[in-house]
Amino acid sequence: MTDEAPAPETAPVRPVRFSGALAGYLALGVSVVALGLAAAPYFTGGSGDNVRAYLLEHPEVLQEVSLALQAKEGQARVDETNAAASSNAALLAPDRRDPAFGPADAKVTVIEFFDFRCPGCKAVAPQFRDLMAAHPDVRFVFKDWPILDRGEDVASQYAARAALAAHQQGKYLEVYDALMTERALTVESIDRILAQHGVDMARAKATLVSPETTRHIADIHTTAAALKLQGTPTFFVNGKAAASIDPAEIDRMIEAAKK
The missing domain is CATH 3.40.30.10 (Glutaredoxin)
Known part of the structure; x- marks a missing residue:
């Protein structure tokens, strides 16, 4: 049998989830900005250098924020799916x-x-x-x-x-x-x-x-x-x-x- 059974033209192809690494990089970029904005008021003079120094000393904070963001986004997708399922049994x-x-x-x-x-x-x-x-x-x-x-x-x-x-x-x-x-x-x-x-x-x-x-x-x-x-x-x-x-x-x- 040859590959003569392609997916129907009318069938939508849904994207797969991002790989863990790619999702992490995407979330990390947002996380850095969000964390910097949130933390800036707490540093003397609101200096961006202080924020950068803190993040360099505590890189685990970036990972924690990134993971939290991914979890939140994942739950939002699940909630959206469950809403669709409950609205159309x-x-x-x-x-x-x-x-x-x-x-x-x-x-x-x-x-x-x-x-x-x-x-x-x-x-x-x-x-x-x-x-x-x-x-x-x-x-x-x-x-x-x-x-x-x-x-x-x-x-x-x-x-x-x-x-x-x-x-x-x-x-x-x-x-x-x-x-x-x-x-x-x-x-x-x-x-x-x-x-x-x-x-x-x-x-x-x-x-x-x-x-x-x-x-x-x-x-x-x-x-x-x-x-x-x-x-x-x-x-x-x-x-x-x-x-x-x-x-x-x-x-x-x-x-x-x-x-």
């Missing part, structure tokens, strides 16, 4: 097309928006699967949201389609695990993973290019845009967005929702 309503595991009438539902090439998604995938084993009474829903493709590189899109094809054959979780483990996803490596896990390749290739699969992924893009999601992975527990990708935080939210 249909955005996170059950979709029979999504791979889902656990009781359909579960008291708690966890939804993950992810990209198979997202480093954060790969890092937390094993622990997320552990959560599924630890909470058999919870419904876990997977929303394949490919956002990392650029130009002719369509590995994220292809992986999402391949996983959905595996789902139609009852092999989603094993293929999900293998795709998350594979460090370099390509069309060839994805096909190899499907074959290794007993997926009928003729049926899979038909699903890969089907209009239904295209519409499914386009709808996930649309939902993510409406929820104002900024990157992957993003987790929801009973319709509330998690402020962290840490599986321990997801576990705490699950336990709280069970009470």
Whole structure:
């Protein structure tokens, strides 16, 4: 199979979160200005030299302010997403097309928006699967949201389609695990993973290019845009967005929702 399954033209591509370093530099620039303005009145004569000297002697203050700013901005994004979700319950309503595991009438539902090439998604995938084993009474829903493709590189899109094809054959979780483990996803490596896990390749290739699969992924893009999601992975527990990708935080939210 060649890369003939590009993302639908109507599907918006959402930006991923800034890397930790870039976010830190951006926040740091604002932090220096804010800290200087706030601290200046407390130094003799309001001298900028005194402010500079203080910051040079106490660089940890810049890091603290930067981290506080990032936390505040992150919480603002979560609040914005939760406001969007609460104003339109249909955005996170059950979709029979999504791979889902656990009781359909579960008291708690966890939804993950992810990209198979997202480093954060790969890092937390094993622990997320552990959560599924630890909470058999919870419904876990997977929303394949490919956002990392650029130009002719369509590995994220292809992986999402391949996983959905595996789902139609009852092999989603094993293929999900293998795709998350594979460090370099390509069309060839994805096909190899499907074959290794007993997926009928003729049926899979038909699903890969089907209009239904295209519409499914386009709808996930649309939902993510409406929820104002900024990157992957993003987790929801009973319709509330998690402020962290840490599986321990997801576990705490699950336990709280069970009470």
